[in-house]
Amino acid sequence: MQEKWGTLNDIGFPRLLHNIFAARDSASLLDMENGKVKKRFFFKTGIPVYGISNILSEVLGRLMVRKGIISQEVYEKSLETMLHEKKKQGEVLLAAGHITPHQLNDALNIQTKERLFSAFAWVNGTYHYYTIEKLPKDLFLYPVHPGYVILHALKNGYYPAERMKTEIEEKQGQIIAFAHKTIYALDDFQPNPPERRALTMIDGKRNLVDILAEIETRLSIPRADIYPFLCALLATDVLILQEGGKEKKPEGPSSEDKTLIEELTGKYLKLKSLNYFEILGIGWDAGNGSIKKAYFKLAKEYHPDRYHNNAQEVKTAASDIFTLINTAYTTLSNEKTRRAYEESLKSGVKQDVTQDAANIMNAELQFQKGKVALSRKDYKSARESFEWTVRLNPDEGEYKTYMGWTIFNLSPKDAAEVKKAKELIQDGIAANPKQDKAYYFLGVIHRVEGRLEEAESCFNKAVEKNPNIPEALSELRLIQMRKQKEGKGFFKKIFKE
Template structure:
């Protein structure tokens, strides 16, 4: 299923309705209000479908479509035309001549719009599958929620999982198998109702925040902070808890439908944040919401089967986190427990066992298994919810740790990257790889900022490529032959090397900014840009640092603004470019533009305390100014 659509609609309200309907189906929607903007978007992006208004200002839809057909990259792009009022024969004829897939009267019924788009984007001759064993769409009775989420994690799937249960509909976005965002159509699950239910704010405070939000004063969380109903940390905690509850509620669905759309994203969803490893979320969902009748029915269907540990279960068990009673029960297992005997255990234990079976820590066999490894793992996993895998370190410490690794790998061959001699055996190479992979695996940094996760991915990719090259005797022989003949992929190695050099320079620049050595930092950020010009965050930091070096120079301010804007274009999915551009706008006195940037940074990463603090300061100043004006007018 294609990920991105372009909606070109002059009427803002109709365009909004179309976009929301398509986003609810899991598509990413780009919007334009005139033909020129549409063509600019098509020059930068590659949408898989275009919804094009016929009656646009300046250039109508037919002119835009004709220009699209002249471009090689959009020559065969499916385009559905929409025309206000009745669709005449002349409109249909012209549409066919230009290769449109159809013409519809506008405003179009939303269900018809969704069906039209789905029909034209349907994957031809191939059904999407998850992990090779689960279909991309189906029934939750046949594929229960725990099994579905486990398959998405094992397959490291990226995309949106659409779920429906009666009138309930939810969408969960996954990135590399981790749930990162959730969206629901239930009014009862809105953020305000959650705050009231948990006693985190009063109804009066909620009503005031809704009024101010409708007046355009910002996001609800920002407004509650400005009202001092919650502090920044309280809002972040509430947002993450709310998203987690919204996600885990799907474990109570015993039937319904699901569909996975790879490559798509959710717009304006609730960020799940650092709730834990996907395995922990599955077990927690079973603990809180799974049907106990369904669990007992499963045990009753395998009365005489023995509960046994699965292979590699020690690592997976460490991802879960166990209460003292759960750990104690697991440590007491001796291999003689059958599923029939579990029916006599407390509800807490039955739910735990079913959750561990769901994530393949435990299995069932006709004969007993060896529990010694599981007993040790249970002891290590005790302590309730597992802390984030990066041990709560701040981003600066994580960056520094990864930068040291990256620096040590610069200009090294595969043996140097893994830190082994050229005479190393298969076992020595495997041990070195396991040590470095554990240190730099992206899963360890899941809850860190996007820039830290990207740096971890680069380091891990370098380690993985080095291991793949020399893991076996045959591989080492091939690598040596290629090296002697000069056939190695020099370009790829050079790109990786430049990326790591750029990150090292960026690290130095950040440290110099903290020391207020802006001139030195500017040189570092400049070198980072030279090494890796496509990294938007480097360009944004360069622009902000350029302003710090020359705060009173209008020419430099203009150049700084261009760098920050360009950095944002290159890294639209990161919070830092929005934060830095917001600060630059704030320094220029453009308060409205600054607020939009800070708000967007918070939308991308609710844990961005710097942006939340900027918004709070702006709100406090606005409230203070309102008070001054009231006193003036009273006089």
């Protein structure tokens, strides 16, 4: 398959995986981006074999804690060993006897699957597919058949249910049949027995709505339960839909316009990843004459007016490109804005998902270092480590929480620092509301400030998140004892009067 840029909204991840599998390129990469989240998947002959991401919950150690393979304590100790011995987490856990080779193998396999599964939830987002000469040697390859990935991601709720329902229901009047040729075997999908039985209902003569009704009545399979299976087989061209009766007039853009939309969207996404010099195809030393010449050449090709006879979607795609070109031109043709832009390029670091993934792991290592310093009440060292974690991974709420707590412990009587500490913890909660420790830390700060009602509320929230958090439970007991003591004192005062 040729190098391709596109949006997931147009194609959907199931179809994209199928197209890659159908191409059977010997070695290839798929880069995906959705807001700040990035993923990269490696493919061997069209089959996904490895994945990386900048999502903290997908780090191997955290995944093993979540799956009950190791404890949180073991995970944190392994990070400390990684810091000192410069080893990978799997190696550290194996050497310490915390896991078996079989458990490591299973965890790495689950990690690859989960990174793939979570990408199915991306309705928006962009992708870039391209071939490479060969896969890197240091990868632990875990092949997962795309048929299996597609079906089980759909069945387990990773793909938007409404989108799946719409994809089925808008085609109910069409005849459903098996394709004459397919690149899949049924076992590639690993369907369950009811799904296999449902296929016996398809005869290539009846429309989808009739087949769904028969599956529901004769096999007692609810429609919602069979939708993922049918969607998976339709996305992979194992099943096809044909018009029955009168030929339906095509809706939306023509096939020519659809091709044009795809080409223009790909061009836009490619340009979007470039700097302004690269967009215009000029060097850093280009003068105003060269800038203007490059601009007019591109503007002539991508001005929306050129596509006035095409569908609105074509004009919109062209307009997006033209806006990028125009912004590049106006920035570089002005001496002041060009100088400022050049400085921003020199100071900025363009990172791909590989560097992001490294930052995530390095942030985890610094986080563990900070927690060790915090346990020793070395608040200065803890702050230095937590500052690094926030710098390396600014989107992780837990890091901000511990940063705030450390600042409070460093300067509990400095009003400005205490305010900063509370703001950081609140930011941490906003980013990750599941943190029991965040509410506990905030509760302690409120207690020290004499805000007992706010403190009690925070401790209760900490217990809601984790019923076994000892620190918060202890604080709540002390608050209750204080209330009882104050109550007794109140009644004594009344009787004396």
